[in-house]
Amino acid sequence: MASYSTKAFLILGRINISRSRLQNATNRATYVSVLSMNSPTGNRASCRYQVGVPRTEKMPVDQDWTAVYPSAAPFRPNAVPLPVRMGYPIKGGVAPDKKANLELIKIPNFLHLTPAAIKKHCEALKPFCTEWPLALDTDAKCDEHFPIKVQTTHFVSAGPSLRNPSARIVHLKNYDYAMYLLTVLYHESWKIEGWEAEKTVADMEEYSWENSPSQRNLLDTLTRMKVVEEEGGEEVRQQLLGQAEVQEYKDSVTRLKNEGENEDTLLQYKEAVKKVLKL
Amino acid sequence: MSFNLLQQHLICNGGLIVVFGVFFQNRAARIRVGKGDKPLTYEQAHPPHQIGHRKGWLSQHTSNLKGEGGAAERTTEDVFIRRFMFGTFHGCLANEIVIKRRGNLIIVCALMIQKLPPQKFYFLIGYSESLLSHFYKCPVKLEIQTVQDRPVYKYI
Numbered sequence: 219m220a221s222y223s224t225k226a227f228l229i230l231g232r233i234n235i236s237r238s239r240l241q242n243a244t245n246r247a248t249y250v251s252v253l254s255m256n257s258p259t260g261n262r263a264s265c266r267y268q269v270g271v272p273r274t275e276k277m278p279v280d281q282d283w284t285a286v287y288p289s290a291a292p293f294r295p296n297a298v299p300l301p302v303r304m305g306y307p308i309k310g311g312v313a314p315d316k317k318a319n320l321e322l323i324k325i326p327n328f329l330h331l332t333p334a335a336i337k338k339h340c341e342a343l344k345p346f347c348t349e350w351p352l353a354l355d356t357d358a359k360c361d362e363h364f365p366i367k368v369q370t371t372h373f374v375s376a377g378p379s380l381r382n383p384s385a386r387i388v389h390l391k392n393y394d395y396a397m398y399l400l401t402v403l404y405h406e407s408w409k410i411e412g413w414e415a416e417k418t419v420a421d422m423e424e425y426s427w428e429n430s431p432s433q434r435n436l437l438d439t440l441t442r443m444k445v446v447e448e449e450g451g452e453e454v455r456q457q458l459l460g461q462a463e464v465q466e467y468k469d470s471v472t473r474l475k476n477e478g479e480n481e482d483t484l485l486q487y488k489e490a491v492k493k494v495l496k497l
Numbered sequence: 498m499s500f501n502l503l504q505q506h507l508i509c510n511g512g513l514i515v516v517f518g519v520f521f522q523n524r525a526a527r528i529r530v531g532k533g534d535k536p537l538t539y540e541q542a543h544p545p546h547q548i549g550h551r552k553g554w555l556s557q558h559t560s561n562l563k564g565e566g567g568a569a570e571r572t573t574e575d576v577f578i579r580r581f582m583f584g585t586f587h588g589c590l591a592n593e594i595v596i597k598r599r600g601n602l603i604i605v606c607a608l609m610i611q612k613l614p615p616q617k618f619y620f621l622i623g624y625s626e627s628l629l630s631h632f633y634k635c636p637v638k639l640e641i642q643t644v645q646d647r648p649v650y651k652y653i
Contacts, residue, residue, distance in 0.1 A: 267611050269645070290599065292606045292640050305539055306551040308651050314539060318648035320592045321539065323606045324553035 272296035284338060287330040293322040298329065425475035427468045436467060436494070443495075466490045531653050539650040540593050558598040571598070574633065582607060585625050589613060591647045603633065606640045610647065618643070 273296050277286075286297055295316040303313040304321045316322055354360050427433055440458050458464055470490040474483045491497075527544045528537060543552050556575045560568035575596050582594050586609060595606040605625075609618070622639050629637040 267614055269611065269643075292595070292597070292604065294640075294642065296642075305650075306543070306547075314648070314650060318591060318608055318642070318644040319539075320595065320608065321553055323595050323608075323642075324555065324557075326557070326597075 274299040282334075283332055284330075284335045287332075287335075290326075290330050293325075293327050293329075295319070295322070425472055427472050432471050433468070436464065440464075440494070463490070463493045467494045528653060533652055535653045536647070536649040537651055537653050538592050538648055542650045542653070555593055556596040558596075574603075578603070578605060578629065581625070581629065585621055591644055601635045603629070603635060603637045604640060605629075605637065607642075608648075609641055609643045611643045611645055 277299050293316075295318070298316070300316075302316050302322065304316070304319055305313045307313045314321075354363065437455050437458055441454055444454065467490040470483070470487040474487050477483055523544075525545055528535070528541055540552070548554065556571075558571045559565050560571045578596060579594050582605065583590060586607070589609045589612045591608040591610050597604040597606065613621075618641065622641055626637055626639050
């Protein structure tokens, strides 16, 4: 949209920009025109229309707040009797007050969810609820008896179309189908097929240290270290396996193989090796 | 072509102009410092990089969250609603318009100067609400607050 002449001005480092052009640019950016010096302040100063007393002056201290804000509504400075201020303070001053404060209108407020209002909501919902079972008093018990968790989104998609599936809460039909699928999979997983007996070490999902090359190597090294002191056979190996350092080494190797390499696992492996080899 | 223009301007202005360093300053939504007589609202006084720090958002909806769609449509609706309000309540707007969406519902919050008699305001509010509702096929609510004059944050 900028003409060639404006581009030339830009290249020259913004000299000779006329004041009117700048104001036009601002007007296009916002829909509120910048007040100029020439505005007739006389008209604005005199109030031509009868403005009533704000509601805050007429509010008794023990009023029913749920009647003032029965549902979610933007902030109304004449309906909220609190002296709130919001915004970045000007230099040598304070934050702007609540009258005509756009920042207070922008933010979501919870004035409709005071404790009194929530109590009223609970009272209204009580006829539709049953008692919480007393045996389920810890999270662990809840997990144990109800291990399946259903995930729901906590916001409803905001758009003009009601046809958008995420604009509605999940239907019970889908939940039932999910439950049915889970039940089928659970029962299928318990069935043991004939070819499962042919599982080899390479098929294992998790690494287990017993009868692994790592165990054999460690025991060989340790027996060779001890061979100077005494002779032995199978009993020595069993005795070595019982030692705490060997158990630690076993844990660290298992963790390294299963979880992968990161700071924690490598540190643990290093400590275990130092202890086992008595370094 | 632009080089020729540059030369022309150099000749016009008489001396040689040496331009150092940065050519382009950011001019987006910034009102430049003047003599000290220009009143600014809080919105106008803060440039866009203060959004999220000293300024809030004028429009709120869930389309910009992960996995949600329709962000472009909501933005177009917002732009239209702002132009519509500026035109319908001409000269009465004290500040920018705040648009909130709650599910299906669009809530348009505006701050107005007491320029028109209340009856005209009521008519315009009803007219805007019904027109926008029919246009967008969803309930549109207007929350209008009136003030005597524009809230001035500082003078530039």
